[in-house]
Amino acid sequence: MMAGTLVGCGDDRPGEDDQPRSCAGLAETRLAAAQIGLPTSGATIVSAVEVPARTDGQATEPEHCLVTAEVFPVDPKAPSILLAVALPTQWNEKAVWLGGAGFDGVIPDVTGNSLNTLAPTPLARGYAVFASDGGHQSTAVPPGTDASALANEEAYRNWVSDAPKKVRDVAGQVIRTYYGIGAARFYAVGSSTGGREALFATARFPADWDGALVLYPARDVVNTMLGLTAMVGALSAPGAFPSAAKRKLVWDAVLARCDALDGLADGVVGDVVSCGEQFDVTALRCAGGADTSDACLSDAQIHAFEAIDAPVRLASPLASGDAEFAGYNVYSAAQGVGTDSPLEPHVQAVDLGSRAPSFPVDPLTNSFAAAFVDSFMRHVVVKDQSFDYRTFDVRTSGPYAARVQELSALDVGDAEMGGFAARGGKLLLLHGTGDMLTSPRTTERYVEAVQASIGATAADAMLRYYEVPGFQHAASTVFQVSWDGLSALEKWVETGKDPGNDEVVTDLAGVAGRTRPLCRYPTFARYRGTGDPNDAASFECAAP
Numbered sequence: 001m002m003a004g005t006l007v008g009c010g011d012d013r014p015g016e017d018d019q020p021r022s023c024a025g026l027a028e029t030r031l032a033a034a035q036i037g038l039p040t041s042g043a044t045i046v047s048a049v050e051v052p053a054r055t056d057g058q059a060t061e062p063e064h065c066l067v068t069a070e071v072f073p074v075d076p077k078a079p080s081i082l083l084a085v086a087l088p089t090q091w092n093e094k095a096v097w098l099g100g101a102g103f104d105g106v107i108p109d110v111t112g113n114s115l116n117t118l119a120p121t122p123l124a125r126g127y128a129v130f131a132s133d134g135g136h137q138s139t140a141v142p143p144g145t146d147a148s149a150l151a152n153e154e155a156y157r158n159w160v161s162d163a164p165k166k167v168r169d170v171a172g173q174v175i176r177t178y179y180g181i182g183a184a185r186f187y188a189v190g191s192s193t194g195g196r197e198a199l200f201a202t203a204r205f206p207a208d209w210d211g212a213l214v215l216y217p218a219r220d221v222v223n224t225m226l227g228l229t230a231m232v233g234a235l236s237a238p239g240a241f242p243s244a245a246k247r248k249l250v251w252d253a254v255l256a257r258c259d260a261l262d263g264l265a266d267g268v269v270g271d272v273v274s275c276g277e278q279f280d281v282t283a284l285r286c287a288g289g290a291d292t293s294d295a296c297l298s299d300a301q302i303h304a305f306e307a308i309d310a311p312v313r314l315a316s317p318l319a320s321g322d323a324e325f326a327g328y329n330v331y332s333a334a335q336g337v338g339t340d341s342p343l344e345p346h347v348q349a350v351d352l353g354s355r356a357p358s359f360p361v362d363p364l365t366n367s368f369a370a371a372f373v374d375s376f377m378r379h380v381v382v383k384d385q386s387f388d389y390r391t392f393d394v395r396t397s398g399p400y401a402a403r404v405q406e407l408s409a410l411d412v413g414d415a416e417m418g419g420f421a422a423r424g425g426k427l428l429l430l431h432g433t434g435d436m437l438t439s440p441r442t443t444e445r446y447v448e449a450v451q452a453s454i455g456a457t458a459a460d461a462m463l464r465y466y467e468v469p470g471f472q473h474a475a476s477t478v479f480q481v482s483w484d485g486l487s488a489l490e491k492w493v494e495t496g497k498d499p500g501n502d503e504v505v506t507d508l509a510g511v512a513g514r515t516r517p518l519c520r521y522p523t524f525a526r527y528r529g530t531g532d533p534n535d536a537a538s539f540e541c542a543a544p
Helices: 153-179 193-204 221-236 242-264 272-278 297-308 344-350 368-381 398-411 418-422 440-454 458-462 486-495
Strands: 029-031 042-052 060-062 066-071 081-088 094-098 128-132 185-191 213-215 426-432 463-468 504-507 515-518 523-528 541-542
Touching: 029 153, 042 523, 066 153, 081 153, 094 153, 094 193, 128 153, 128 242, 153 185, 153 193, 153 398, 185 193, 185 486, 193 213, 193 418, 213 486, 213 523, 221 297, 221 398, 221 440, 221 458, 242 523, 272 541, 368 398, 418 440, 418 458, 426 440, 440 458, 440 463, 458 463, 515 541
Parallel strands: 094 128, 094 185, 185 213, 213 426, 426 463
Antiparallel strands: 029 042, 042 066, 066 081, 081 128, 504 515, 523 541
């Protein structure tokens, strides 16, 4: 039996006549399917618990009502979506959605923070915060590399794009029921998978959102998976996998040629475009092309680097319109070169791994890319648990071409931002130039697609895109990003303060505490020639 029903038509504007409800009074209430903007079988609140403020010398977590809920699928064989909503006692009348990671499968901590910021958490700022498991549950370690649940079509669609809408509608009703008014603002904050989810959410349901903060989005799923498959395939060739010593050889050579192109030799390749034009990996070739020492590269290793850098041209365009995967900035990334940084294991895992890709995947030595591709191919594309992902033909997709096209058709639409731009929505987008998991080149093409879709003027009013030299996927030993992007987004949406080139990003690892300006793509931070090399004020945003 249900204790009650959450009513309403989905209008989240403040000023409703609803009576506030106690935290305990939310428990076991239900939403009808008609209250959720995409097909479901309704939803129910599973629990609602008062959580006291937690302190350890200073307030670290405010008093709040923690709600858990379940959204039921249409397909009885599909998993439910599980979500959580944190409702602070001292509410700022706004809400934040936090996106997931990898293949999802767990609910992000709604009392915590998004990645790559040391700023106070959204909950501590007074936001109502909500998040979900992306539409399925995983007990794998780590859960983010487990695509087994995505063999179900409804679960796959939830993971790609649908879950945020369903969760947004449920959370919006919970917020209005608890406080008696709807949230005045809704912000989407996500990185990687969460970033893709945020782009789809704002493009498809622009009336739901006021702004989005997106970091290194794992968008264009099929194309990205094909790019990762091509990379692991190149690294799987006999003798192709470069050891840590070989990677350091390449990185040192890149720094020698490219580090000072931005006006300062600081261990960060700032002018990525010029570096790509000037660096020649074949200059490191071993005599005769054989693998003779760590002081040179064999022909097989050179070919692997060149293959990772180069676009992957497909035999036929995907349903998304993609004719190629853009490749990676492999030479501008410190690809797990063996530093003593505590971030080194993560960097090595999200880059190339410590050993050549294997089947079955070795989670201790293979890269995240190998783990992602392996699970995606076995569960989603091929649906054969014995399939060796390293044999997949990325250019033609072989006997799986029809399935690849079917999946690719679901990747369409995240750049159609006309509705979001028309209502004054704002999008802050950030990507590291050294990301070897979700290529910044794919994000660059997204920006171009938005401009083509809604026009340069509308795109300029809505979107700010920044690339951070040296930053990789979530973490970097070269330049580890810390940036309060949520505050920048708030100011842009609520006061009209355009972040432009005025935002500053802080490094927490390469040189802890140094700052750089965030420069609107395609410009980059160039040293002025004088001033503190660790101070953003000593740099200007320059064109390649």
